[in-house]
Amino acid sequence: MEHLPLNESCNLLGLKLYLLSGLQKGVQLQKLSMRKIAITIALIVGSGIINGSAQPMQVKSGSKKIALTFDACMTRGMLERLEKGLDKSLYDPSIIEYLHHERIAATLFISGLWAEKYSSAVKDFASDTLFEIGNHSYGHKGFVPNCYSLPNLPNNDKRNDILKTQEVLTNLSGRKPRLFRFPGGCYSPSDLLLVKNMGLKVVGWTFPSGDAFNYDSKAVIQYVLSNAKSDAIIVFHLSGGRYAPRTAEIIKAIIPLLRKQGYEFSRVSDLPRYK
Numbered sequence: 001m002e003h004l005p006l007n008e009s010c011n012l013l014g015l016k017l018y019l020l021s022g023l024q025k026g027v028q029l030q031k032l033s034m035r036k037i038a039i040t041i042a043l044i045v046g047s048g049i050i051n052g053s054a055q056p057m058q059v060k061s062g063s064k065k066i067a068l069t070f071d072a073c074m075t076r077g078m079l080e081r082l083e084k085g086l087d088k089s090l091y092d093p094s095i096i097e098y099l100h101h102e103r104i105a106a107t108l109f110i111s112g113l114w115a116e117k118y119s120s121a122v123k124d125f126a127s128d129t130l131f132e133i134g135n136h137s138y139g140h141k142g143f144v145p146n147c148y149s150l151p152n153l154p155n156n157d158k159r160n161d162i163l164k165t166q167e168v169l170t171n172l173s174g175r176k177p178r179l180f181r182f183p184g185g186c187y188s189p190s191d192l193l194l195v196k197n198m199g200l201k202v203v204g205w206t207f208p209s210g211d212a213f214n215y216d217s218k219a220v221i222q223y224v225l226s227n228a229k230s231d232a233i234i235v236f237h238l239s240g241g242r243y244a245p246r247t248a249e250i251i252k253a254i255i256p257l258l259r260k261q262g263y264e265f266s267r268v269s270d271l272p273r274y275k
């Protein structure tokens with residue numbers, strides 16, 4: 001992936017987020033047609049950058065695994081809204097409760113600000129062997145300029161941002177995260193190198209579920225079901241509230257249906273290409 005020109009890799013990954021995960025911008029996904037999204041995904045898949053790692057996607061015969069990932073994103077602006085009472089919560093615990101009850105493994109990408117705000121939840125995640133915790137930056141800033149409406153993270157601050165998040169998550173979980181997901185999916189080749197040199201593996205996604213800002217749970221369920229494939233990494237959000245209003249409902253509907261299709265669920269680091 002680091003061989004791709006910056007604009008191509010960033011725009012495609014970012015476009016996915018814009019369409020399906022616009023946490024900062026308030027994208028009203030329900031207003032976007034699923035056909036446009038499908039075209040976008042087709043472009044992304046065709047581009048060969050679908051898994052967010054340098055390795056090609058591998059489909060293992062004889063096993064059908066899906067890695068569900070849940071992002072816990074928080075910018076300073078989101079934290080301020082929360083503290084002013086404009087948002088009630090940026091965490092929907094019913095998602096995790098369901099995963100725990102159903103014994104569904106998952107990977108949780110947590111930003112440092114979120115971890116500090118919901119520290120007891122992070123400790124709970126860490127005590128459950130079903131879950132692994134990945135680094136999602138500290139304040140969810142864009143690693144390149146114009147990453148939608150995300151504030152920009154200056155080059156000189158990147159290393160410290162990642163390290164600070166590692167420290168917060170390690171202190172809470174007792175384990176040093178080894179996976180990293182860029183906020184907004186935006187990065188430059190030098191950002192990729194930085195993260196790799198810090199001993200972290202960059203995790204993208206095969207496709208985002210479309211749960212962000214989306215009240216049309218049926219459309220999301222249908223979309224995920226029709227795009228599910230073995231070794232896929234799918235993005236959801238832990239926020240609940242207006243950011244991910246139907247995620248819990250969607251998860252509760254999708255998991256039994258995927259199970260019927262023979263899928264099992266694994267953490268990202270259990271996928272062959274991340275081992």
Ligand SMILES: [Zn+2]
Pocket residue numbers: 023071072073074136140183184
């Ligand atoms: Zn995020």
